[in-house]
Amino acid sequence: MNYQVFDTTLRDGGQREGISYTVADKLAVARLLDEFGVGFIEGGWPGAMPKDTEFFERAKTELELRHAVLVAFGATRKAGVDVAADPQVKALLDAGTPVVCVVAKSDIRHVERALRTTGDENLAMVRDTVRHLVANGRRAFVDCEHFFDGFRYDPAYTASVVQAAIEAGAERVVMCDTNGGMLPSMITKAINEVVSLTGVSPEQLGIHCQNDTACAVANTVAAVEAGVKHFQCTANGYGERPGNADLFAVVSNLQLKLGLKVLPDGCLEKATRVSTALAEIANIAPDTHQAYVGAAAFAHKAGLHASAIKVDPLLYNHVDPSVVGNDMRILVTEMAGRASIELKSRELGLDLAGHPDTLTKVTQKVKDLEAGGWSFEAADASFELLVRSELPGADVARPFTLESYRVLVEHREDGTVISEATVKVRVRGERVIATAEGNGPVNALDEALRVALSNHYPHLKSFELTDYKVRILEGSHGTNAITRVLLETSNHTGEWTTVGVHENIVEASWTALVDALTYGLARTTTTV
């Protein structure tokens, strides 16, 4: 492969507000990135961060990589210190990775004001560190921090850092837009100037962009168009402030728009799955509007479009969604109207074309419910139950009817907190009362309902609640607001999402829970 796809999700990406990886998380992230086919995985800063030291240690035995090599990140040696005696540099070698990437100051103002040393000593630090790494059998990459700001302020000094690194044996010198202030035209201009000033080939350079002008992806693409063949990204653009260049968008643009081969065969179509899995591990809600891989990336809402899409899907998508492992979706909303509802139903295997009355009723019902805060965009299972309940003669069997429930949460004098729920339901003609405890009110309710239904529906046991999302609507009313709950349930055959809306979070959860069990039982019954 001619291009170096360098991922720094585990190092620079970890700086994003809200992310905190365990070592096990880091190993899982590395496996997914390798599966996606990146060439380099920067795992962290051994020595500086205890978790990162442990990651590199465990990686030696627990990580088998097929496409990628591991990279340890660190800094050049300290000012005034012998490189061989610098414990930070020693920790980089101890990490045992084939590649080491060291950050160097390349803006003279940062050298003098933040590092508090001289320009010459900084150059010596770069040279010594690179030589030492190479002498110890490592491939050395140098991240030039604040490259573009430095180059604008004092081109000669920044150029001398590039030359020092290359002369000392660095394989790549990476131009970092650390503060993220660049635009694509500025990147192109700077690279052309750097190449002519230093005589270094663009193929020896790399690019690392932050997203502070919302141009990180475009800046990275512009650098590649200017001849750079090494680019640093993070999955989903995670990173400090507005983040880094998003790996999935950069790679998709290079492969699908510029026709460059940057990933091994068969990898790009894993983009959507890997992106979602990495969001899961980072414990960040996936950005549904993310380019290429977001759930809404190919979702069409406008009634205008939805009716035309029936004619020719490719006229309305910039690429075939399947090349990045994504799907086209039709959203069910008030703007969409009948055409969307019909298409969406067809997606779910329900043909409403022959049932115009049902289509009218469902469209009206969806409009009314959405006006009250409901949203079926993510809740396909609830939508399907709604459509089926309107289809003539094809009603959904409700597995039980509710008489009443009661949930109690108690914080006792000794500090323990307990949750207990009682449900009274009718199942196949029998009245059942069941009580259970749980970690919280919704869990207790779920447990009690399962106890009540378990005799009649033993396969309920295989259902697991896998995600629970709470959205408070009308944010300006505090706890008086309406609550919308999305529940994701799964069993061995798949997963499904249901929705509930109520001013009371417990009742909203109950509604979603009932839909989840109803849908799951209907599916199990018809497929078994």
Place this chain on the structure above:
Amino acid sequence: MNYQVFDTTLRDGGQREGISYTVADKLAVARLLDEFGVGFIEGGWPGAMPKDTEFFERAKTELELRHAVLVAFGATRKAGVDVAADPQVKALLDAGTPVVCVVAKSDIRHVERALRTTGDENLAMVRDTVRHLVANGRRAFVDCEHFFDGFRYDPAYTASVVQAAIEAGAERVVMCDTNGGMLPSMITKAINEVVSLTGVSPEQLGIHCQNDTACAVANTVAAVEAGVKHFQCTANGYGERPGNADLFAVVSNLQLKLGLKVLPDGCLEKATRVSTALAEIANIAPDTHQAYVGAAAFAHKAGLHASAIKVDPLLYNHVDPSVVGNDMRILVTEMAGRASIELKSRELGLDLAGHPDTLTKVTQKVKDLEAGGWSFEAADASFELLVRSELPGADVARPFTLESYRVLVEHREDGTVISEATVKVRVRGERVIATAEGNGPVNALDEALRVALSNHYPHLKSFELTDYKVRILEGSHGTNAITRVLLETSNHTGEWTTVGVHENIVEASWTALVDALTYGLARTTTTV
């Protein structure tokens, strides 16, 4: 002003999944956009959408704009219909706006397959509609749908649409990247070719970019660099699929990076406030990582940076945050360490420089709590209480101590749902028991606690819960997961945010509630 800042938040932006504006919302959005200084506000499609018709009707009397003019959006006349007899075109005139923007097909494939008419008839539709609008005293803009795809497929046909529109009297012809598949270099190349092929000046062209390659902002900037002076954006990039070009990033880049004056004086610094207010109205959680205006846009987490920022903040920010009305923030996280905690405390008016032991204790406590799922990044009030409780001799007075609470949620046989809470607390030596009802379990608890404390703290009445956010951590465990609650409380002197974490959502809310009241009472007591 030489540049036309054309906002389509209310029209194209409304296509975003999850957005549903009322007419009152639309009026509020228009007022905010006008305050931000945009030149054109596209309000919707009168005739096609009843809400939009009503919006334009009410705008005539209820909307006073200082900077902007209103634009009605619609389509060219129908194929084979006299333009004067086309009810859709008539509705555009009835909207009474000085400007009308009509969408036209400019990709011959869409003309033939989606519109099902001929290239010639489509050109006649453009000419007739523009002439009719101009004859009726309107400034006419033409949005060329699928412009870039069409131009690539059949340059001559797409060019003929541009020429037809200009010859008929259109003030601007807007090149729309409807499917969003372009990169900046492609935009530059296409514009140069269009100009040379049609002889139309770039100043007569406009640009409208969708974000499907994550390059909408960069594409818009590239078009302006190529000479285009009319650009269409949406606030926060709201729009279908991955959205549109974000108004705030585009305008900030043009003004701050390219030195172009596109907004009236004094408007750019409203960017952060207007962005947040528009997210509120759209009922979409603000994107904290949004360039320029996000809460984290200038937030520094890395310990490395945080210590250097003390030396010189401007070395670490690509622009001064105040020029877009934003602030620099220091995040409190495990990665930040002592330097960040010290800076953050200083932001809150607490100088820990002279208390190294307290600093150590607070740093350790934050690390431990964050390992358990707590997050102080957004919860300044809880963080301040934590710091104050560790300061020697400066302990926070706890207004009460809890003995126990009990919350009951009941779904009764008649379908009513009730929530009732009882709290038993000690307030200034007195044991108080109070019970109250609420819309949900947390609201009931809040009400009961207020009843219990009201005699001793009458100014509690002025506190209002203004936002309540629930985050489920460890998303793969369903309702067994840990819950983090963020509560925003306000009174006439300001607002503050507190956090609570527990496996039980009620207990997590309780913790945040107690902090909210404690913090508010401490503040009220010391300031009165």
